[in-house]
Amino acid sequence: MARIGDFLTRNKTAIVIEDDVYYKRATIKIRNGGVFLRDSEIGSKIGTKNQFVISKGQFLLSKIDARNGAFGVVPEVLDGGIITGNFWTFDVDYSKVNPYYLTLLSTTKEFVAFCEQASNGTTNRHYLQEPLFLDIKVPLPSLPEQNKLVEEYNTLKRSINMEEIRIAEAYSSMQQNVLKELGIEPAPKSRSLERLQFLQxxxxxxxxxxxxxxxxxxxxxxxxxxxxxxxxxxxxxxxxxxxxxxxxxxxxxxxxxxxxxxxxxxxxxxxxxxxxxxxxxxxxxxxxxxxxxxxxxxxxxxxxxxxxxxxxxxxxxxxxxxxxxxxxxxxxxxxxxxxxxxxxxxxxxxxxxxxxxxxxxxxxxxxxxxxxPPLSIQAQIADHYHSAIENSKHTNARIFKYKDDIIKDFEAQIFEY
Missing domain, CATH: 3.90.220.20 (DNA methylase specificity domains)
Structure with missing residues (x-):
């Protein structure tokens, strides 16, 4: 077990927003959804002028949604981006922790419970308290073991991504089959309605x-x-x-x-x-x-x-x-x-x-x-559509189980269930 403060150090690189400069703004999705580019906005349209700069590879969290798993690693696209005071960024001691391991750890119910204990405020506005957060003790295996756990997770994640791709391909195929069964040629490109047109x-x-x-x-x-x-x-x-x-x-x-x-x-x-x-x-x-x-x-x-x-x-x-x-x-x-x-x-x-x-x-x-078309063709089209929907349900249920199993397996290894 190790204190979070032993491998994370708060970074407060301040910046004053200038009106004629464009800035990249970050957002974090809850439940380990990751850190993403929210938008790029010119300074004149940004109301909060005093903000903070973030860098690639830092660990970022939302102090409001920490209890909901709003953590992540800053991607390269957000290098030099900005955050408000509602977000915290930390420099990571890479000799002690793989930040992606820490991101996985943040998805566990134990870590969420830790953050809940380190937060205070009203029901819908619980704010993480920095000293309490940095004092949380978490399981910290050796760096090679962390890397192994992250790679195992990523391998399973890739399997899930392949399943999701198959769902998308099946949906596209279903759409095309409806038109094929109707004997419909590809729709022509939309025509301008500003010109003179004729119809029967x-x-x-x-x-x-x-x-x-x-x-x-x-x-x-x-x-x-x-x-x-x-x-x-x-x-x-x-x-x-x-x-x-x-x-x-x-x-x-x-x-x-x-x-x-x-x-x-x-x-x-x-x-x-x-x-x-x-x-x-x-x-x-x-x-x-x-x-x-x-x-x-x-x-x-x-x-x-x-x-x-x-x-x-x-x-x-x-x-x-x-x-x-x-x-x-x-x-x-x-x-x-x-x-x-x-x-x-x-x-x-x-x-x-x-x-x-x-x-x-x-x-x-x-x-x-x-x-x-004849009623028999209509029934065939509807049946094929229904079958595709049922297949999609089964695949999504399998994906949901995969995701649940990933976290349970990670928790079992880290917390020794």
Missing amino acids: FKNLHAWSVELILHANNSPFGQSQYNCKVLSQLAFINPKTDLSNLKDRDEMSFIPMADISNLYGEWVNHKVGHKSDSKGYTKFQDRDIIWARITPCMQNGKSTIVHNMKNGVGYGSTEFHVIRIKSEEVLPQYIHTLLRHDSVLFDAVKYFTGSAGQQRVPASYLANLIIPI
């Missing part, structure tokens, strides 16, 4: 500037199947009849947070009452709820709701509701298309509202051009 009258089902621009601008490109706009196949934001329920009758409650952006599923099932639903979006079993606000929309927050209490539910006002009315399409197929990157990227062009509060209007969905 038969492709119009209504008359307005927005609809005319939309008519020849399917996000999917040209399909071998006939197409219709979504409003011909489904109701967009229909009313949901609750007249058969009493005020204390149960309904499902689905806030935005309970829609998985990874898998397009409803999780953490909650229950409310009809009397609680006033002011919320209402929906019924088999409806598709689709996030309309940024960034939830781009993240793919949407799902088909089913098995709700009394067959109905209520949730965020930031949902659009799509209720299938045509026997030509399956809800699972429509949901697959609505989660496709082609739609999520295209919808951004139709955002309304101010920055940070931008939303996709209902008219975008109403006029979205949908290819309509």
